[in-house]
Amino acid sequence: MMDNSNLILNFVTQGPTVANQSIRSKLKEVRGGWKEKNRVRKSLKRELKKTNSGNKETSLTSTIVETGSKTNVLPEELTSKKQSNQTNKSSNNGEKEILNQFHNHLSSDSNNKTQIISSIFTRNPEIVDVHENKISTKNIANYKPSNAPINDTSFIGMGLNVDLVANVKDKLGVENPTNVQKKAIPILLSSIKNHNDTNNKDTDIVLQAETGSGKTLTYLLPIVHRLICITNDLHNTDQKTSSPLSRSIGTLAIILTPTRELAKQIFSVLEILLNIPPSRLGGRHLAHWIVPGSITGGEKKQSEKARLRKGISILVCTPGRLLDHLSNTKSFIVEHLRWLVLDEADRLLELGFEETLQNILKILDDRTETENNLKNNLFTSPMWPKKRQTILCSATLKDDVKRLVGYSLSNPIYISGNDYSKGQPYSTPNQLKQTYVITPAKLRLVTLTAILKSLFNDKNMDQKVIVFFSCCDTVDFHFDLFVNSGNFQKEKINNISKDDRELIMNIDEKSHKGSNSKSKELHILSTVIPKVRLFKLHGDLLQRDRTTTFNEFSKSKSGILFCTDVAARGLDLPNVAKIVQYDPPTDLKDYVHRVGRTARLGKKGDAILFLLPSEIEYINVLKTHEIHAEPVQVEALLEIFVPKNKNKDYKVIATDIQLRFEEYIYSDTKCITLARKAYSSFIRAYATHSASEKHIFHVKKLHLGHIAKGFGLREAPSNINSNNPKTNSNSSNSKNKMKKKKNGDETRGDKPRNLSLKRLAEEDVNDEFAIGSYSSLLGPTTKRKKKG
Numbered sequence: 001m002m003d004n005s006n007l008i009l010n011f012v013t014q015g016p017t018v019a020n021q022s023i024r025s026k027l028k029e030v031r032g033g034w035k036e037k038n039r040v041r042k043s044l045k046r047e048l049k050k051t052n053s054g055n056k057e058t059s060l061t062s063t064i065v066e067t068g069s070k071t072n073v074l075p076e077e078l079t080s081k082k083q084s085n086q087t088n089k090s091s092n093n094g095e096k097e098i099l100n101q102f103h104n105h106l107s108s109d110s111n112n113k114t115q116i117i118s119s120i121f122t123r124n125p126e127i128v129d130v131h132e133n134k135i136s137t138k139n140i141a142n143y144k145p146s147n148a149p150i151n152d153t154s155f156i157g158m159g160l161n162v163d164l165v166a167n168v169k170d171k172l173g174v175e176n177p178t179n180v181q182k183k184a185i186p187i188l189l190s191s192i193k194n195h196n197d198t199n200n201k202d203t204d205i206v207l208q209a210e211t212g213s214g215k216t217l218t219y220l221l222p223i224v225h226r227l228i229c230i231t232n233d234l235h236n237t238d239q240k241t242s243s244p245l246s247r248s249i250g251t252l253a254i255i256l257t258p259t260r261e262l263a264k265q266i267f268s269v270l271e272i273l274l275n276i277p278p279s280r281l282g283g284r285h286l287a288h289w290i291v292p293g294s295i296t297g298g299e300k301k302q303s304e305k306a307r308l309r310k311g312i313s314i315l316v317c318t319p320g321r322l323l324d325h326l327s328n329t330k331s332f333i334v335e336h337l338r339w340l341v342l343d344e345a346d347r348l349l350e351l352g353f354e355e356t357l358q359n360i361l362k363i364l365d366d367r368t369e370t371e372n373n374l375k376n377n378l379f380t381s382p383m384w385p386k387k388r389q390t391i392l393c394s395a396t397l398k399d400d401v402k403r404l405v406g407y408s409l410s411n412p413i414y415i416s417g418n419d420y421s422k423g424q425p426y427s428t429p430n431q432l433k434q435t436y437v438i439t440p441a442k443l444r445l446v447t448l449t450a451i452l453k454s455l456f457n458d459k460n461m462d463q464k465v466i467v468f469f470s471c472c473d474t475v476d477f478h479f480d481l482f483v484n485s486g487n488f489q490k491e492k493i494n495n496i497s498k499d500d501r502e503l504i505m506n507i508d509e510k511s512h513k514g515s516n517s518k519s520k521e522l523h524i525l526s527t528v529i530p531k532v533r534l535f536k537l538h539g540d541l542l543q544r545d546r547t548t549t550f551n552e553f554s555k556s557k558s559g560i561l562f563c564t565d566v567a568a569r570g571l572d573l574p575n576v577a578k579i580v581q582y583d584p585p586t587d588l589k590d591y592v593h594r595v596g597r598t599a600r601l602g603k604k605g606d607a608i609l610f611l612l613p614s615e616i617e618y619i620n621v622l623k624t625h626e627i628h629a630e631p632v633q634v635e636a637l638l639e640i641f642v643p644k645n646k647n648k649d650y651k652v653i654a655t656d657i658q659l660r661f662e663e664y665i666y667s668d669t670k671c672i673t674l675a676r677k678a679y680s681s682f683i684r685a686y687a688t689h690s691a692s693e694k695h696i697f698h699v700k701k702l703h704l705g706h707i708a709k710g711f712g713l714r715e716a717p718s719n720i721n722s723n724n725p726k727t728n729s730n731s732s733n734s735k736n737k738m739k740k741k742k743n744g745d746e747t748r749g750d751k752p753r754n755l756s757l758k759r760l761a762e763e764d765v766n767d768e769f770a771i772g773s774y775s776s777l778l779g780p781t782t783k784r785k786k787k788g
């Protein structure tokens, strides 16, 4: 148990600073031995030096408060009765209150060493006025939703099977097609409509459509439709007696997706499409031979083999497992494969599956019958595609995807779902409201708390929010903090009034009933945001837990999901109202996918991006890609801590919340370890920003002490590598992960975590590791400064 006694608080003041104080007179007030006095002297001198150096940052005064048996020094302007000349009274009152809070905090604690606590409102870098920065924004109110269903078009009019359409309407509430569906489905059905046209050869297709525009149904509906038509055609002809339609025909369609979650999601949509009630089909069952299946790893291979042997007509899978079965499962028949869908193609490449994809394509090319090598003409139905049709889907279309298109598709047709953003590799829904907040590192945690608190108030509890972090450790840390620190603080804050306590933490007796301190729980009531369930999802969780969390959050009416980019791609989580990008994405593609978890199918949605003052240039990067975000002031967000009828300074409450977070963290070595690991992993993840963004997101631009504060740490850990045993490439844990990856565990979703600094330095000699070297990343720390 760490304590908070003898804290020195750095503090903004408007009157004379410590420079005008006699250090000696202050030292007289300090009780204790020479060691203690020496320590205080050094600290005061340091502050004096900083103040004199005249840097642009906010002026600083050291404040030492009396704690228990020891005396610390208060700033003169706050202890003096002569404060009448001060220009900003309310601010100063706030400061006094913050001091009192500190006093209260500290007086209950015991006699341990002096520790420096930096105030979250001091020494923050100047924030460039974003309005002066001439960042033009667009008025989203003028734009129509770009991914909404179009009322004047119907699926039946496009030629889709009536029963299939009715089933989709009944089960999924899907009535009218979206823009991309309207454009692509007729082309994917083209050989049916134009089967007399011998030149029509089931063209390959590249689908670039915005997030939430219904890409899954765009390719699934035509495939299912055509298989139904083939069945009906054969029923109506002589082939009925010697029908080749059975499961033994093997796999006719393969849908390849980057993650297991996505595969499961697509599989469940497929099951719905194929499960047309017999009552609709005049008592018949839909073609019994069309069997959906999914193989995604994580399951025993033997059981997958058995299912493949029986026959899976439409197979949803992840690349590692598919290649494994193509290479090793003899009973896996792909000779008659007619459709290959590469869903979330950009993500497939990003996760390093290019070689796997090439091998898959090679095997399929060798084994699949083409028009020229038809062994026997099984199907005379005009709906039977004459050659394998490849459909590539991606919400973004960058160079690597274009390269994949080059070697996996032949003469493809490009279909874009958004008329407004033709030619743009990145496109976000028009109706999505995008904002950003420039937050000094020390204010990040309280600002996140403010946003989450403001979203869940008594009037508005039923909504879902996703908060994106850069790596697993930061998810774990924040999850634990928001689950447990409220409870902890409740016991600790007996020395402030009940009114203030409720104001600060919004503590509600009922909200704690369902919560406990088991941080292993995957979804649990938050004690910081009362009555709200918290979920977490990242690549380091067991597959079983990931599936449970995904399903629970999906079904839940309200809640907050803390996650890495593992949840950014393709996952259809209904009714998400707000996306918070607490850590900026390491790639612009991720920005598009993250914000795409809201504003789906024409619905409204909000997204807010956190940026450090040094990262403001990122807004211009977004702008050049036609992504327009409006600024929100951090003060405006923090103001929500103060209810309208209360005359309080938001800084007082924000400071208190930060202190309580810190108290919780320092109450237990486990919590400190979690915070340090999160801090270290955050820095490592930061170093993986793409080269084109290194001028904005550069580790050497980070003030590590301030970043640490954002993790509730009072000083930056001095060795970021040793804090995270998982980065040790010799550890068995690390080895297991490498093995897992080889076996096709494609969903870790947070590549930064496994990168050791040494490896990064070796791989990226031109970036900050070359300039600043490995050791520069470890400092400067408060500790080091002290020594210096």
Ligand SMILES: Nc1ncnc2c1ncn2[C@@H]1O[C@H](COP(=O)(O)OP(=O)(O)OP(=O)(O)O)[C@@H](O)[C@H]1O
Pocket: 149, 172, 173, 174, 175, 176, 177, 178, 181, 209, 210, 211, 212, 213, 214, 215, 216, 217, 395, 569, 570, 571, 572, 596, 597, 600, 601
């Ligand atoms: N025409 C439609 N009308 C109403 N809802 C639809 C329509 N098409 C699809 N949907 C629903 O929209 C949701 C999103 O679909 P889907 O996941 O396929 O989007 P997506 O374009 O693949 O998004 P992302 O790029 O984020 O993966 C699903 O719940 C689906 O059932």
